[in-house]
Amino acid sequence: MSAPRDGQRSRVYEAETVVRRIFDRADAGTGRELELFGSRITLPVERKFASVESVQDYLDRVRALNWVRADWPRAAEPVTVRARAGATAAHYEPATATVAVPLHRRGSSWALRELVVLHELAHHLEPDDTELAPHGPEFVGRYLDLVDGILGGEAAFVLRTTLLENGVTVA
Template sequence: MSVRDAQRSRVYEAESVVRRILDRADNGTGRQLELFGSRITLPTERKFASVESVQDYAGRVLALNWVRARWPEAAIPMAVRARAGTTAAHYEPDTATLAIPVHRRGTAWALRELVVLHELAHHLEPAGVDLAPHGPEFVGRYLTLVEEILGSETAFVLRTTMAENGVRLV
């Protein structure tokens, strides 16, 4: 039996807000942000030029010692392929594949670190358990990856935005 993915839309909405914040920072509005009384400086998010560069990045993340020590699934290679649809990236657990749209209206919106870390969090889900795809356990993995790789500032923005959107956190 499959577990209901009750907070999927809330997770996507929070991630969308954070992507817009990071895009504004990249477009010159400044990297400093005040959020819930905290003043933070956002780091630069990596952007990718191709499916091959996403593949290389994903492999490097999965090879990190702390990732392998924490999640045994990191030892399973993840393939990356271009996705025909343009509205979302998705993870295919049966083949351990990240399907990522390359272009949408002239932009490569999904070829970015936050999206790839989201899909890696799906890849790292423990085998043999029936969890909601965007449930608290997923959110915990995702936030850990964002904090350790993109930085605590970005994780703070994502965590608070998720909380404001009603996402259950671990």
């Protein structure tokens, strides 16, 4: 059986790029308050990481949360973090339950941040017995649930509205 078509992948990535820029601008001092679709919100602070080890510790702590383990049985299964040679993408390797993140390259560490790490964790949490598109509605729902529970409702609102504006279907 062939894997389902990943028809939302580019739209998910485009939306995430917009959201990361919103957080980057807030971090740069433009302010944490913004108005989005008629709602005034204050962005939370997004955690940034300095190393593979700090990402590993973060993922271990998130997977250990009671509500995460209750919602996704795969949270009990370990995930390993490793450095990725390329600088343009982070990814999840299901065969080895590994999150690969690019480290600091040319003054940038865009992937060593909470939104990217939670995206990769959402891949890890996919149930074993399913054949779902990697960035399909179920994945997006898991990702939004993680962002909501970890970063907060405001971050999830920004991500959800941006995903929907980009034509992403959410379960």
